[in-house]
Amino acid sequence: MEQLEQIREKIRACDDIIVGALAERMQHIQEIISYKKATGIPILQPEQEQKQTRALLNKLEGSEFAEFEEEILDIFKYIWKNSRRIQAKALFNYNIFLIGFMGAGKTTIAASLQEKLEMNRVEMDDLIVQKQGMSVSEIFDEYGETYFRNLESNCLIELQKQKQTIVSCGGGIIVRPDNKDQMKKNGRVVLLTAKPETVLERVRDSDERPLLNNNMNVDFIKKLMEKRRERYQEAADITVSTDGKTTSQICEEIISKLIALDNGSLQAPGA
Ligand code: S3P
Numbered sequence: 001m002e003q004l005e006q007i008r009e010k011i012r013a014c015d016d017i018i019v020g021a022l023a024e025r026m027q028h029i030q031e032i033i034s035y036k037k038a039t040g041i042p043i044l045q046p047e048q049e050q051k052q053t054r055a056l057l058n059k060l061e062g063s064e065f066a067e068f069e070e071e072i073l074d075i076f077k078y079i080w081k082n083s084r085r086i087q088a089k090a091l092f093n094y095n096i097f098l099i100g101f102m103g104a105g106k107t108t109i110a111a112s113l114q115e116k117l118e119m120n121r122v123e124m125d126d127l128i129v130q131k132q133g134m135s136v137s138e139i140f141d142e143y144g145e146t147y148f149r150n151l152e153s154n155c156l157i158e159l160q161k162q163k164q165t166i167v168s169c170g171g172g173i174i175v176r177p178d179n180k181d182q183m184k185k186n187g188r189v190v191l192l193t194a195k196p197e198t199v200l201e202r203v204r205d206s207d208e209r210p211l212l213n214n215n216m217n218v219d220f221i222k223k224l225m226e227k228r229r230e231r232y233q234e235a236a237d238i239t240v241s242t243d244g245k246t247t248s249q250i251c252e253e254i255i256s257k258l259i260a261l262d263n264g265s266l267q268a269p270g271a
Contacts (some may be wrong), residue, residue: 022079029083032088037263041110043087043255044116044248049080082119088117088164091259092159097189099235102171102209103184103199104192105242105250110168112247113254120165124173140210149176151229156182172211174231183235188261190254191236196221198243237261 024127036043056076057213060069096113098106107123116119125136128151132139139148152170156179167187173179183189196218202217203209211224233239238257242250
């Protein structure tokens with residue numbers, strides 16, 4: 001029994017070393033963020049994690065720890081994941097609202113930002129669908145657009161409670177001017193844009209957008225986009241065009257523009 005306690009004591013000593021090393025590691029993560037912010041180096045460097053994985057595997061291979069390779073790698077994946085979380089906390093202590101026309105890429109970009117930054121994510125349409133137990137098309141058909149817009153506004157008010165969340169909004173969130181103020185209370189608003197032709201390409205196979213169901217053509221998209229243009233621009237803290245760019249390029253552009261905005265080196269429109 002005494003022997004077991006002695007072994008446990010040794011494990012506790014290891015834990016102390018781990019905690020100390022993790023705390024030091026986290027401080028260095030903060031230093032990296034400050035350095036990247038000051039020098040303008042891209043914040044997201046996915047190749048860095050791959051490099052770290054390779055270096056770790058090289059170290060483990062053939063070593064006395066080789067039999068625990070899988071477990072150790074798993075632990076490090078967690079450490080890296082949490083490093084991303086710490087970076088995001090240091091950078092964005094607020095919610096990020098993605099707005100833009102249907103097919104501008106809000107859902108795709110929100111998912112990618114979530115993965116890269118380990119922030120929370122809410123898909124507003126999904127939240128509404130879940131709560132109502134009906135699809136967006138069914139809500140429009142049964143209760144009409146005004147009812148749907150009320151649900152959207154209520155949803156935004158509820159999201160005030162969330163922190164560090166990426167919210168992918170429905171394309172019509174800017175129809176109600178009040179919604180803009182709700183978003184700005186605890187968040188930054190990112191406008192994603194795309195050409196009408198790109199939008200059509202992205203949404204043509206979906207029947208989940210009641211406004212486009214009988215209007216799947218460039219002309220209609222162009223007109224509705226034009227009608228909403230001013231509202232989108234008024235709401236946006238930053239704007240990022242998505243045409244011809246990869247998901248990673250768009251995410252990096254969002255991150256660097258938000259940082260510039262927070263540093264005061266980019267003026268928010270209307271500021
Ligand atoms: C709408 C956009 C849709 C959805 C609803 C209305 C709009 O969201 O909320 O069909 O008015 O632009 P997505 O932009 O995610 O498609």
